[in-house]
Amino acid sequence: MSGVAHSYMSDYIRSLIDEEKGILKELQEFAERENVPIVQKEVGNFLRFIVTTQRPKKILELGTAIGYSSILMNLASNGKSEITTIERDEKMISIAKKNISNHGLDKKIKLIEGECLEVLEKIEDKYDMVFMDAGKGHYNHFLPHCLRLLNQDGIIVADNVLFRGMVASDKLIKRRKITIVKRMRNYLELVSKDKNLITSVIPMGDGIAVTTRRGTNE
Numbered sequence: 001m002s003g004v005a006h007s008y009m010s011d012y013i014r015s016l017i018d019e020e021k022g023i024l025k026e027l028q029e030f031a032e033r034e035n036v037p038i039v040q041k042e043v044g045n046f047l048r049f050i051v052t053t054q055r056p057k058k059i060l061e062l063g064t065a066i067g068y069s070s071i072l073m074n075l076a077s078n079g080k081s082e083i084t085t086i087e088r089d090e091k092m093i094s095i096a097k098k099n100i101s102n103h104g105l106d107k108k109i110k111l112i113e114g115e116c117l118e119v120l121e122k123i124e125d126k127y128d129m130v131f132m133d134a135g136k137g138h139y140n141h142f143l144p145h146c147l148r149l150l151n152q153d154g155i156i157v158a159d160n161v162l163f164r165g166m167v168a169s170d171k172l173i174k175r176r177k178i179t180i181v182k183r184m185r186n187y188l189e190l191v192s193k194d195k196n197l198i199t200s201v202i203p204m205g206d207g208i209a210v211t212t213r214r215g216t217n218e
């Protein structure tokens with residue numbers, strides 16, 4: 001299993017998704033060669049689906065890596081979504097900047113260098129979508145900022161929330177991952193128990209949680 005679903009299931013689901021072309025294919029190959037973690041194929045397809053249906057004008061991403069998911073979301077929006085993405089790793093920052101500018105996307109994808117929490121504390125803009133894909137052990141700390149920055153109808157997509165199944169089953173927990181697992185469980189409780197929010201946890205890839213605000217009549 002490369003995620004939380006059985007391999008036969010994820011292999012089948014992936015077989016239904018078209019192969020990427022052009023820049024996204026190149027970036028996938030680079031990520032594979034250089035061992036850079038980027039969204040799994042079905043998660044990339046899910047982001048594409050969300051961007052196509054929700055049409056977010058402004059997206060905030062935590063965790064740029066080489067810029068793959070930022071570029072994917074911008075392309076999925078036909079270039080209409082503006083993305084702000086945060087990354088702390090200098091090597092990743094330099095590769096992502098090159099990828100973004102080589103494809104003429106500097107005006108659409110803004111990379112902010114730094115620790116997510118420190119950057120989030122300073123941001124004042126509002127976003128229609130937040131994609132959390134950095135610092136698995138800190139989603140619970142990022143959440144209050146993400147909610148503050150999220151427009152009323154906005155949506156938060158958090159990746160890796162089941163963390164190789166460890167979040168769902170104590171039997172799978174590796175001892176050195178206990179803190180991450182506890183904090184991720186705390187994140188899932190916060191977004192699931194808050195009466196103002198509605199969250200759907202999907203066992204896709206490494207687990208995704210999609211959160212939005214409830215309607216006022218509920």
Ligand SMILES: C[S@@+](CC[C@H](N)C(=O)[O-])C[C@H]1O[C@@H](n2cnc3c(N)ncnc32)[C@H](O)[C@@H]1O
Nearest residue numbers: 038039063065068069088089115116133134135
């Ligand atoms: C899974 S990768 C992001 C992949 C990217 N979203 C994609 O799918 O193309 C996570 C990235 O977040 C960065 N990161 C991890 N913790 C961070 C933090 N606290 N602040 C900023 N960046 C962080 C890592 O350096 C890494 O490049």
